[in-house]
Amino acid sequence: AQTVTQSQPEMSVQEAETVTLSCTYDTSENNYYLFWYKQPPSRQMILVIRQEAYKQQNATENRFSVNFQKAAKSFSLKISDSQLGDTAMYFCAFMKRVEWSSYKLIFGSGTRLLVRP
Amino acid sequence: AAGVIQSPRHLIKEKRETATLKCYPIPRHDTVYWYQQGPGQDPQFLISFYEKMQSDKGSIPDRFSAQQFSDYHSELNMSSLELGDSALYFCASKRGSPSYNEQFFGPGTRLTVL
Structure with a gap:
């Protein structure tokens, strides 16, 4: 069975700065x-970005x-x-790739992000 | 562009009543998913349909049933409602080919059981 873990329940960042959300x-x-x-x-629910596992290049949007x-x-x-x-x-969400069928999304528990002015 | 349509958007029911949620997928999408999101929780997969056949089943109670019709719309029927069924119910659709990996979510139906 697949599991998705988001270890940061909440995060806060100043406007215009950079923040990183973790997912394993x-x-x-x-x-x-x-x-x-x-x-x-x-x-x-709005899709932000996706990554295909067979692609080594990191996705950017x-x-x-x-x-x-x-590997990690x-x-x-x-x-x-x-x-x-x-x-x-x-x-963060995981979806198995299957042939001519459908597969569910498995979600992590979420990270609440607050951007401060 | 057309999006996933869910109706009703809000629904209030009493305990032990029945509710029917409807989902109209994006045109040419043959796969429909239902998710349940309780307060402060992540969405949990309930059930999915591909070409009008059930394709996967998650943690859906026996009190719930669903189907996909010939026009690809789907209905989630919920009977003997309990307080714990209060949640946001999402429908998502996609094209069945694995080349199309994005699920498009509807706005959700907020069900409140009193």
Whole structure:
């Protein structure tokens, strides 16, 4: 069974600074995807960034980037130039890659990020 | 662009009543997932459907049932509601091919059981 662990329940960062959220996971699978989702106070689940396990290059989306360490089963999210709108709960999630079927997302417990003005 | 539609957005029920939540996936998405998010918790997978067939099952109580219809919309039926069923219920959809890995989430249905 797969598990996802986020060890930082809450974090705080000054506006315009950089913050890193940690995530580790456990799996025996070789093909899978990793995601970071953002859940603002509206409770909408918003995809921030994704990483395919077979790709060695770390994914980047504007101010968001990941540090994917497959051997260590680590998947951290770095937010650069933090903005007030980044204040939200952030969930790390794992999805197994299967053929012609569907697979569920397994979420970590989340990290609540507060960006201070 | 079209998004996942969930209805109703809010629902208040009494204990032991029945509730039906509906999900309309993005056009051409053949896979639907249901997740339950309790207060202060992460979303927990309930059940999924691919091409109208149940494809995976998680921690869904026996009091709950779901199905996917010919137009790919899905309904989650919840009976004998309990206080602990109060939660935000998300529906997500994606295309079934493994080339498409992103699940698109709807806005959720907030269920309150009194």
